[in-house]
Amino acid sequence: MTTRLDVLVIGAGQAGLATAxxxxxxxxxxxxxEAGQRPVGAWPQHYASLKLFSPARHASLPGWPFSGDxxxxxxxxxxxxxxxxxxAHFQFPIVTGAEVAQVLPDGEEFRVLSADGRIFCARAVVAATGTFRRPFMPEVPGRETFGGQVLHSLAYQEPSPFVGQRVLVVGAGNSAVQIAVELTEVARVTLANRTRVQFTPQRPLGRDVHDWITWARVDQLTLGHLRRLPSPRHVFDPGVYRAAFRRGKLDERRMFTRFTAGGVVWPDGQEERVDAVIFATGYRANLDFLxxxxxxxxxxxxxxxxxxSRTVSGLYFVGLSGQRALASATLRGAGQDAAVVVRHLVR
Incomplete structure (x- = not known):
């Protein structure tokens, strides 16, 4: 039997839960x-030592703050x-194990087909799968010939498999730096990127940078504002990341030009043997079902x-990077974006 609903939300991570x-x-x-068995999105797949780059009071979904400090x-x-x-607290109607294979607009409603053959119908669909299940790795010449290990940061868990190795971490964001610094305890590590890392103190004048962002209403800048601003990648430094560079435990180089069978070639033509390359190069929208x-x-x-959606009536998105404001695709931004979308949907 097919149940007809007002809205189907695809994905039970932070974006889907805020929408719910x-x-x-x-x-x-x-x-x-939700494709998985728990309403937690892609969070369990991230590396074990991951910490949020914002404090708990700036990382809550609407109506239910983080407990503790x-x-x-x-x-x-x-x-x-x-x-x-x-x-669990809000008792949302979540169907787990329901991987969406295809969304089909059908007149004034949508038919949503799951991979196991179930059909769900609703007059509106909110795609809230975000990006974190679709890692992006740029094409680098020679990768298919490289004999070492190549992985995305989503597949990285902890440093023990890399003991004694020569490791390159590609990227200039928070995750790239956090992983690279962690690996320096067991390996010889270089951070390779096209744009040098821009550090921002985590707690300027004794307050977390997100306090200042909130006070200045930078979080409220819309997508239109963002397009008119320069977009350097800032790494929030609690005092340990730049210190790793100063101590010589980690160095930063311009992105290598190609892989070889045993390593990489740097822009100056020097070839170096490398054991592993970890790409912390972000994600793309996870929307194949559309x-x-x-x-x-x-x-x-x-x-x-x-x-x-500008092309399909009744279709909405929550959890996209830069969707509405600077904080979109984060825990602190999911609730605001979901509120905007649901207000539009209700109208």
């Missing part, structure tokens, strides 16, 4: 479809526990504005 909160507040009939920086496992507790609907451009990115 606002849908529930409007009394809409909805379900959340609000000034602490929650770990990966704390975020997982928080998301599960959040879903192919064929006209909702995506040629690169597979959604054609949308502020989370509202």
């Amino acid at each position: 909160y606002h849908l529930q507040g409007h009394g809409l009939r909805f379900q959340v479809l 609000p000034e602490r920086y929650p770990t990966r496992n704390e975020v997982v526990a928080y998301l599960e507790a959040y879903a 192919r064929g609907t006209g909702a995506l451009d040629r690169q597979g990115e959604p054609v949308q504005r502020l989370g509202v």
